Amino acid sequence: MKKVLLPLIVLLFLVIQVQAQNGVLKGRLLSTNNQPVPFGNILIKGTSTGVNADEQGQFIIQNIKAGTHTILASAVGYEGKEVSVSITxxxxKEVTIQLAEQTMNLSEVVVSASRTSEKLREVPSSVTILTRKSIEENMTFTNNIVDILASQVPGMGPSSGTASNWGQTLRGRPMLVMVDGVPQSTPLRNGGVDLRALDPDIIQRIEVVKGATAIYGNGAAGGLINYITRTPNLQKPFSSRTSLGVNGSLVNSSNSxxxxxxQTFYGKVKNFDYVVSGVFDQTGELKDAEGDVLSPTYGLGETDSYNGFAKxxxxxxxxxxxxLTYNFYSSQQKTNYVPLYGDYSKKLKTTGVLGEPQGVPPGVRANHNLNLQFTGENAFLNSHYTADVYYQSVDNVFFHSMSFIGGGQSRIMSNKKGARVSFTTPYTISSAIEGDVTYGMDALNDVTxxxxxxGRIWVPDMNMVNLAPFAQLKLNLLESLTFKGGFRAEKVNIAVEDYSTLPSIDKKTGDTVSFxxxxxxxxxxxxxxxxxLKFNRYEKFTPYVSFSQGFSVADVGRxxxxxxxxxxQQINTEAVIVNNYEAGFTSRFNKFKFEGVGFISTSELGASGRFNTETQAFEVMRSPEKIYGFEAIADVAVRKNLTLGAAYAYVEGKMDKDDNGSFKDPADAFLGGERITPPKLTAYVRYQVIDNKLGFNLQYTGFGKRERFEANEGGTYNVYEGPIEPYQLVNFSTSYKLNSSTTINVGIENLFNEDYFPARGQWYVAPTYYAKGKGRSFNLSMIVDL
Structure with missing residues (x-):
């Protein structure tokens, strides 16, 4: 790492240029009927310099270099706009920018798809953006970010309702989870607990890029999820936001x-800006639709969560x-319950009963993220550049299991140290041909x-060093055709010292076995x-096609x-390279917006797991895989204050078990439920009344049937192969703005008290996860902005 950091530091100082005289841009965002557009985004094109407007649409950007600049203005529910301004x-310079209303903003700026800011309309791939407003709407129902993503992201698998997102894939493959671009996932030993890496109240927006992508490196076989943390309000030296809430069960409220x-403080004083936040969240007992306590295995009941954040x-x-950004997150279950295991074959659910849990509290003991980032403009050839160094450390403790001799609890420990530098250099060939090139280098040391x-060793230290140069070209032709192409070269070395496998009992002989x-x-x-390639001349039909590859070291630890x-060296640890083929389009007719996409994802090697009931151990299947599916999204603004929308996602996948290039032979098999999710239909209705002071939000999430495997003798199924029966969930919330600073929210989760088993409980078959989902519950909160 030292060899990488020293040239990086030298490079940063070489590209700094002293700016002499500057100006100020002051303005306001208004709708076409001259009403303030609150909390919009204002960005100087080609730079990372920007601010958020306040609730009256007002903004100010200081210290702008003299000259002519293009300003990108956008806001949720409005058409983005470019404005040219001259700064002396x-x-x-004072400006008023009017934005036209629309259902979905294709001019919104995203950063995760190419590691530089660009308009969504220029991205030839499927991207889902959860804005701060969307996150806050969903937090009226639940504070579990896993549930929010499951209901809002087409192609993402159903939530298990627990602390574990194992089996919750993105388009049938694992995804890379990041905070401000810093990896949270542990691909070397994927424990499926990376989605709960921070509290949702710390998140400004979430960008989900679907389909294999290599732009951030190892682990993004199905795509990536980038949590972008809160940004300061630059209008005042001091602002605050306080949120108080209570929640519980409406079925059996006892101890729930x-x-x-x-609490968040933020502001700007001269050249210095800050955001400082702290969150404490404590849950009571969680109950199912019958009022019984949910199983504590990976449970979220009786959990204490802490989040400290500073930027x-x-x-x-x-x-x-x-x-400088630092985030600390901890979420541990301190329960008085133990699981009372049910019986899948008899359809008896697993619940929680009073008892003395063995071992230490499971959950996230500590997740630390520290990131020092340097950004600048007008380097050589007018380039924008970003360089950062980061440290991430996580300690996740799993539940107590008797599958170990004498019982025990495993923990995944990972420490990452990394450095990254990237440049974006614009170019203009003619008035009709322009674009930019993004290029750089990533360096990562991950010890997992x-x-x-x-203290017993199950998986030894895996010391990975990863170096990866990359380049990405964007070419805009006639302002209507965008071509993007690039490459990334991965060089990965993983060192493992001599070790012995953890002793286990051979089920046939009864002998203790260790290698x-x-x-x-x-x-x-x-x-x-x-x-x-994306053609975006006509809003009524904006098609694109793309091919992308992803790289994943497929759970070496397992x-x-x-x-x-x-x-x-005799263990089959060969990496997985995924090829993702995608074609889609967006269409907008006045207030109607529709998006459709189809995809095929292939890999010569797989990484599916199978549980061997004889050895009681997981085995990794390396057969070629093919996954395919489609997604359809529709939104319509019926009236100015009434919006409707729906989305449908379908995914399927198979293994070529005889490795003959065909997926239709009798020997071939469907991928199990841990990879392929059932069909998903989501819908919403948003309604605002009384001058936008009172709002209502109704959400529907339904999962369809998936039955791909034959039952064994006795009527049961192999692990991962259980059939999934449909279930539907409806959430409802209302918000009332008491005054300019205070808002009251009331949310009901599982409004109709659906009595159901989450998908994971159905396909896993074994009693460990055969627990029902949460029944009807409430969430009451008050938010005060000063």
């Missing part, structure tokens, strides 16, 4: 009441910014292991490409812990 040194407190920024020259809490395994080094080299040979 020492003067203030929980409480939540969130400090300083413009030491008008076009150069240094930013899975010991038991008592001494010689360690060594695994080396991977991959060259990944992507290309896409293969190491299940080793049956004495040399690591």
């Amino acid at each position: 040194a020492g003067n203030t 009441t929980g409480a939540r407190l969130s 400090l920024g300083y413009h030491f020259t008008p076009l150069h910014r240094l930013q 292991s899975q010991p038991l809490v008592d 001494a395994v010689k360690g060594g080094e695994l080396a991977y080299n991959a060259f990944l490409v992507n290309a896409g 293969m190491l812990r299940a080793a049956t040979v004495d040399n690591m």
Whole structure:
């Protein structure tokens, strides 16, 4: 890492240029009927310099270099707009920008698809954006970010309603979870708990890029989810936001009441800006639709969660910014319940009963994220650049299990240290041909292991060093055709010392079995490409096609812990390269918006797991895979204050078990429920009355039937192969703005008290997860903005 950091630091100082005289841009965002557009985004095109408007639509950007600039203005529910302004040194330029209303904003700026800011209309792939407004609407029902993503992102699997997102895939493959671009996932030993990496109240927006992508490296076989943390209000030196809430069960309220407190301070003083926040969230007992306590296995009941967040920024020259971000998250279950296991074959649910839990409290002991970022403009060839160094450390503790000799709890521990630098250089060939090139280098050291809490080693330290140069070209032709293409070269080395597998009992002989395994080094080299084309001249039909590859070291830890040979080199740990083919379009007719996309995802190697009931161990299936599906999204603004929408997602997948290039042979098999989700239909209605002071929000999420496997003798199924019966969930909330600073929210989750088993409980078959979902519950909150 030192060899990488030193040239990086030298490079940063070489590209800094001192700016002499600057001006100020002051303005206001208004709708076409001259009403304020609150909390819009204002960005200087080609830079990372921007602000958020206040609730009256007012904004101010200071220290702008003299000259002519293009301003990008956007807001949720409005058509984005570009405005050219001329800034003179020492003067203030005042502008009024009017935005036209629309159902969905294709001019919204995204950063995750190409690691630089660009309009959504220029991205030739499927992207879902959850704005701050959308996050707040969903938090009126639930504070579980996993549930929010499941209901809002087409192609994402159903939530299990627990602390674990294992089995919740994106288009049938694992996704890479990030906070401000810093990886939270642990691909070396994927424990399926990475989605709950921070509290949703800290998130400004969520960008979900669907389909394999290599732009951020290892782990994004199905796409990526980037949590972008809160940004300061730059209008005042001091602002605050306080949120108080209570929640609980409406079926059996006894001991179910929980409480939540969130406090945020933010502002700007001269060249310094800040956001500081703290969240405490405590849940009571969670109940199903019959009023019984939910199973504590991966449970969210009786859980204490803490989140501390700070983002400090300083413009030491008008076009150069240094930013330090730190986030701490912890969520541990401190329950008085133990699981009372049911019986899948008899359809008896698993519940929680009073008892003394064994071991230590499970959950996220600590997740630390520290990121120092430097951004600047007008480097060589007028380039924008971003460079950062980061540290991420997580310690996730799992529930107590008797599958270990004498019982025990495993924990996934991961420490990441990384450095990244990227440049975006614009170019203009003619008035009709322009674009930019984004290029740079990533360096990452990831040390991940899975010991038991008592010190026994299940998965030894896996020390990964990853270097990856990348480049991405964007070419805009006649302002209507966008071509994007690029590559990323992966060089990965994973070092593992000699180790012995954890002793286990052979189910046939009763002998204690353990293998001494010689360690060594695994080396991977991959060259990944992507290309896409989007035609955006006509709003009524904006089509695109794309091809992208993703790279994933397929859960090396799971293969190491299940080793049956004495040399690591004999274990099939070859990486997975995914090819994603996608075609889609968006259409907008006045107040109607429709989006459709179809995709095919293939890989020569798979990474599906199967539980061997004889050895009681997981086995990794490396057969070729093919996953395909489609998504359809529709939104319509019936009136100015009434919006309706719906989305449907379908995904299916198979393994070529005889490896003959065909997926239609009798020997081939469908992928299990841990990979392929049932069909999903979502819908919503939003209605605003009384001058937008009173609002109503109704959400529907329904999962269809999936039955792809035959039952065994006795009527039961293999693990991962249980049939999924349909279920539907409806949430309702109302918000009332008491005055300019205070809002009251009331939310009802599972309004009709659906009595159901989540999809994971159905396909897993075994009693460990055969627990029902949460019954009807309430969430009452008050938010005060000052």
